[in-house]
Amino acid sequence: MASSFQIGESFVRFARVLLRDDNARLSPELRTELEESLRGDGPGLVSFKALRDLRGALRDSGSPVYLHELLQDSQIHLPEVVKPARNPELVARLERIKANLANEEYKKITRNVNNQELSRYGTLADLGRQVRSVKALLVTVFNYLITVVAAFACTYLGSQYVFTDAAARILSAVIVASVVGLAELYVLVRTMEGELGES
Template identity: 55%
Template sequence: MASHLLAGERLVRALLPGGELEPEQLPPRLRAELEAALGEKPEGGDSASGPAHLVSFRLIRELHQYLRERDSTLYLHELLEGSEIYLPEVVKPPRNPELVARLEKIKIQLANEEYKRITRNVTCQDSKHGGTLSDLGKQVRSVKALVITIFNFIVTVAAAFVCTYLGSQYVFTEMASKNPDPLPFPSFPPL
């Protein structure tokens, strides 16, 4: 977690003699702590990138509180211009060699299982020789199922036709036999 700030040039210049913080008359303890902090370099700081000084957030808060109490026209955000939050490098602990070896074994096992699952239905038979007897059995069963389906369709269509044809003869003959003598139309007297 970040707890320090890389001080920018403006904050460093403000603390030097004749800087912006001189008229504010900082308390001696705060000034001494700030000067000590600005004199240090961070652990990972390289001198090629220029002066980089670490200041703790606690010192920045104290400076901000002091400036607010004095009703100073110098604002903290102006002093911190060019500063950056310092994030120290995270040091990863070395890995346990036994754990690494176990993980490698598990990875190899999983890769082998995946390979076996993928190649489970692949046969080593040469496709030029026509396959095995089990392939012939599968083909015969699929053809048999297709023939039975076609036969059932034909029988169903024929039965529906016969049922409709014979049923229509019975329905229409009964209606004709029920009404053998039609009544003559009544005659109306002439007008």
């Protein structure tokens, strides 16, 4: 925290004149501090307290010089902050705390990930079996649709010898296709029950 001024040239000239003047009403402490600031070894520093005392002395003596005029080319002296060395035990403890926090954060993120659940879906061999079963299912559905469409087409074309009306031909084709579809569905369900019973 700032507690002093680094004095400029105008203050130095005025302080030299003031120190030579025997009629100046300066306290011994103020005179000593001004002499020390003018010695020239390093930057001349004057404390805020000394400046307050100097202002009081100038006011008491009726001097026409104001303190702000003397401090125009001066600067507030900000001492350099010296950071203390860090305690190695504290640094090690902070590193442990950071590692623990990172570990807890990782556990929170991955708490719903279970290695057993990942392996539940199996390996590539299991994937191959699943693809084969899906392929077999698609072939079965395709066969079912072709059977029903073929039964409808055959009945529609074959019924032209029996019925002359188109509505009767379509109705008979729908009935035959429905019966064939239901029969095919029955066989399909029985086959799937047998497969499920074996596994």
